[in-house]
Amino acid sequence: MGAGLLDQVVIAAANSANTLLGGILLPKGRFGALALALAVGYFATCLNRAIVGDVLLALASRFDGEPRARLVRDGLATALCSGLITTVVFVALWALSPSRGEIDLHQLVWLAPFMVPIMLHDTARGDYLAARRPDKALGIGLVWAGTQSVAVVVMILTHTAGAGGLLTAWGLGATAGATVYLVRERRLPWRGSPRAWLAETRHLSGWFTVTAIVAQVQVLAISFIVAGRLSRIDLANLRFVQTVELQPVQNLITALQNLLVPRASRDAAEGGPALRRRTRQLVTAFAVLGTLLVLTVWPVVSFVLVHTHKFAEAAPLALPIALQCAVYLLQVPFTAALRGMHRARLLFVQYVAFAVVSLSGLTVGAGYAGLHGAAWGLLTGSTASLICMAALYAFALRSVRPPARAVPRDLPADVPLDATQPAARYS
Structure with a gap:
């Protein structure tokens, strides 16, 4: 491990x-x-x-x-x-x-x-x-x-x-x-x-591969929209702040998913109550973690960017991107639960909704308020994605039933029941 x-x-x-x-x-x-x-x-x-x-x-x-x-x-x-x-x-x-x-x-x-x-x-x-x-x-x-x-x-x-x-x-x-x-x-x-x-x-x-493709098309589209509607300078500002703030969080999320999905898969096999209880606990924990992240990372990154001079104009991006990090963290329990329930089609639906709303928000925000508006538009897409993910989780949970034959108690908790997982997104 x-x-x-x-x-x-x-x-x-x-x-x-x-x-x-x-x-x-x-x-x-x-x-x-x-x-x-x-x-x-x-x-x-x-x-x-x-x-x-x-x-x-x-x-x-x-x-x-x-x-x-x-x-x-x-x-x-x-x-x-x-x-x-x-x-x-x-x-x-x-x-x-x-x-x-x-x-x-x-x-x-x-x-x-x-x-x-x-x-x-x-x-x-x-x-x-x-x-x-x-x-x-x-x-x-x-x-x-x-x-x-x-x-x-x-x-x-x-x-x-x-x-x-x-x-x-x-x-x-x-x-x-x-x-x-x-x-x-x-x-x-x-x-x-x-x-x-x-x-x-x-x-x-099938669905996992298509989901990964949708996620990467969305990432690529962000670069082209920012460079095309705004400028290469704006793309440089956005990508630098994302690299400092968002990419470490995405790496953490990928590692956490590798740990949580096998446990969620086992909980789903045992029935809905265990999965529901664990997901609720994780949502509370990640909400606290996201709040702490915003309160610490946002002022630090903003302060450093202002004093670099080169990226001083990118400092206002620190807040919306920090909030986006918190939203992504809050999605982790729901994503792990859906993967554990093997609901790949629902994950695909969620990724499509995320791509459509985030790219629309990016385009509208860039048109009204430049790069700052584009960053808040991306946050809007992430928030809509979180709401969609929570709704799909609640929908999928209704169909989880205890199996006729219980999972053997001697099965190690870290053995994944389904190794197929979609790629993490970076946007």
């Missing part, structure tokens, strides 16, 4: 380092272009994870020997194809996108050479976690983070840090981690069959 959580922390740190260092080292205009390129890169990576990584985690853990080895081979081959297709698309976007304007996609050319190793590394983590070897997943994660850190330090010392350099450092880290995995496990990704993978796993590519 500890290695798995630490692995997640390491990968999250490697990803967030791009945005954080870009905000510190680059002028705002160039940082805005970097943030847009990263949004597109994360979108492609999360699509590959929904198709390969999450499915591998849910399915490969049930097999041993040759059946499992075949699944991993086919999954790696699918990730290889995803990376190659993404590389071609990124080069085309770089070549065809306008040279002027607020939506600047030219930084994608720096990501294009590394999309194959980025997706292979993500699939490799799925392989290790499915095999219950989080220590090895942590190992290749540390290789990624270490390589990336060395490259960044070299750029800073030689005064050559730029958007392209930060993206290259990220890609080099993924390449090193993927190479260690392929050599150590003696994997050749081209030996598998993407067609066989899609045929065999299509039953797992």
Whole structure:
């Protein structure tokens, strides 16, 4: 459990380092272009994870020997194809996108050479976690983070840090981690069959995968709407404050979901009263945690931003984004309960409602009050999502009944009854 959580922390740190260092080292205009390129890169990576990584985690853990080895081979081959297709698309976007304007996609050319190793590394983590070897997943994660850190330090010392350099450092880290995995496990990704993978796993590519896609489309749309309706400077301000405030909370939420969903699944199997009682307790605890977070993080982040001068104009964003963090925390008990009840379709409905309301709020808020209004519009979407989530939880709870045969009492509480979980959102 500890290695798995630490692995997640390491990968999250490697990803967030791009945005954080870009905000510190680059002028705002160039940082805005970097943030847009990263949004597109994360979108492609999360699509590959929904198709390969999450499915591998849910399915490969049930097999041993040759059946499992075949699944991993086919999954790696699918990730290889995803990376190659993404590389071609990124080069085309770089070549065809306008040279002027607020939506600047030219930084994608720096990501294009590394999309194959980025997706292979993500699939490799799925392989290790499915095999219950989080220590090895942590190992290749540390290789990624270490390589990336060395490259960044070299750029800073030689005064050559730029958007392209930060993206290259990220890609080099993924390449090193993927190479260690392929050599150590003696994997050749081209030996598998993407067609066989899609045929065999299509039953797992349903609601959870669609939910992940909706979430990532929503994240990508935010970047394009802010850059298009406002400016790259505004996108830089928004993404920097989100990286400081919201992304650590999202990482915490993902870790908490990994702990709470197995327990919620067991409670749901035993009947509604246990699940209802635990969810009520968790809602109270997370309401207190969210309140404390707003009261501490908001003034601290606002004070620091004001005194950085570079991001002083982004200081008013600290309050709505801190409130958004609290709302996301309050959603955790309801999300865990719905996953524990295996109500994937309801989760999809909730994500669609969240995407529609948040993007509408973002657009309207940006039109009336610029970036400050856009941030409050996103908070409106998050609040509507919380209300929808609570209503869907209450609806789903009505259909939970005690089973005819009770769950064995000797079953460990941390054994998940359903390994399929949708990806966390970052918006």
